[in-house]
Amino acid sequence: MSRFLFTMLPANDLGLPTRLVPIARALADRGHDIAVFNPAPAPAKLIAEAGLRNLPMPQRAMPHPPFDLGKASQAWDVEEMYASLFSDEEFVRANTALHVDLIRDYQPDVVVDSFGVFACLAARIRGVPLTTINQGNFHPASDGFLFWKGKRPTNLPSAVSFFNTVAAEYGIGPFARSVDLLAGDLSLIVGTPETDPVSPTARVTHIGPIVWQRGNAELPAEIALLNSGKPIVWVYSGNPRYAPVPTAIDSIVVIRAAIAALADEPVEVVLTTCYQEVPAEIGTLPSNFHHAAYVPGRAMAERSALMVHHGGHSSVMQTLAAGTPAVIIPTITERESNARRLVALGAGEIVLPIDGPDEEKQIDIADFAAKIRRVLDEPGYRASAVRVSQSMRSFGGAELAANLIEQLAATKEAS
Incomplete structure (x- = not known):
């Protein structure tokens, strides 16, 4: 059996855990060792309800977040959103180190992430295979959030210089864009080509809708x-x-x-x-x-x-x-x-x-x-x-995702 670590941007919302928990639960039901990392209160409740282990926040002093939520709310795409959230070198350095510690201590065979750019960078630093599970407009090969406005302007801000500075300290990189970190060794897109289009040349697999509900769950x-x-x-x-x-x-x-x-x-x-x-x-x-x-x-x-x-x-x-x-x-x-x-x-x-x-x-x-x-x-x-x-219904959902993640783990074991 393999060890899988599920990570995500730790926002206090249910969108990211809702797409990861069904896959984590499917792999746990097959006998694999599963851990999830999201200490935010609402996701922690969902993770506990699913009967999954949620790792605690590592003990590490963290700098004050540099978030500009106003700019994030108006971002053209992920690149500009990350610029509004992570444009501080010390913040990027500390969060990367936190996730490096997390991966080092848990020793997963595969990191499975959704929108958690620091976990994606840390997986590369630790040399651990990375599966990313995102919606279409999060993928580097998408047309961004404001796709109906045409081509992305060339003068929009980016946080990639901060990520590259930190990556270089670990001996990896550089990256052309921070959003490029969201393309894993295996890139899975929640939705279909109709709901979540990306470039036809992108190395992705659409897995259909992922929605969480325990089999015996009932309405109040x-x-x-x-x-x-x-x-x-x-x-x-x-x-x-x-x-x-x-x-x-x-x-x-x-x-x-x-x-x-x-x-x-x-x-x-x-x-x-x-x-x-x-x-x-x-x-x-x-x-x-x-x-x-x-x-x-x-x-x-x-x-x-x-x-x-x-x-x-x-x-x-x-x-x-x-x-x-x-x-x-x-x-x-x-x-x-x-x-x-x-x-x-x-x-x-x-x-x-x-x-x-x-x-x-x-x-x-x-x-x-x-x-x-x-x-x-x-x-x-x-x-x-x-x-x-x-x-x-013609897409495989959580079970297909679990199959593909198992295959990536098996490839690692064979190499």
Whole structure:
């Protein structure tokens, strides 16, 4: 049996662990030794629910993060996003060393990563085979987040100089772009060529949708027993607040918009918040709203007539895999990219927010309400979502990913 270490950008959101946990669980069920690394609170709960081992944060002094979330929310692509998050040499050096320690101590046969650039660099430093599992617009061979605007401008910032300085200290590199680190020895794309296109010359394998739900998972009783005959709208905000003060990437706008548009309407609204509580500033929810911090995603999507969410890639995969249409309020350019792909497939609508005071996002509630009613009333949206769902079934999902990762481990053992 082999040892596999699953790593990711440790954001307090469920998108990245949702795509990795099913694969990690599949390999664990085959008898392999599995460890995951994401100490953030919400991912840690998901990892524990899956019965997987989550490694603790290594004891190492870390510099203050240099994050500019406003710039990250408007990034053209991964390269510019990383420039807004990692443009500090000491931060890159410390996080690389942390992941080098992690890999050295666990001694995996393969590192399996999603969007965790420091783990990708550390795997190369340690000479450990690397599998990357990302959405299409994270891959170096994609057209970026703002693909509809044409060619990427040439003057956008990059953090690659910081990564190259640190890489050189370990005797590797240089790299042309920091995003190039996200291409592994094995590169798997969550989604299909239709939902997540990359260059046809890229060395990637599309594995279809990856969504997490334990086989015996059930909806909370209050939700499972809803039988008013009204359509069920699942509102998923992701993490409503990433910090004690508003930030440019918060998704509380999704909750506010849903309340403004759907309170007392003839629908049942299920609101879930990424293992978070509803922010106190929201106040009492309307009588037709039912809150659960977390629900089994596949069961909830299949029960719903419509999903409203923030445009996270895993949310898009959840709704498309279930054949359920969506109305999306994308809170950053990466999520807008995902939303535009779904709209192009005919499986939903998009409502773009604008930045209000103090980085709080706002939307046109009348436009949002009209698009919700349109998607609920016009059968073409569901028909398109069902078509995409059926096309996705020809891809191998978590089991195919597990097979390919095992093969990479076997190649290492044979060499």
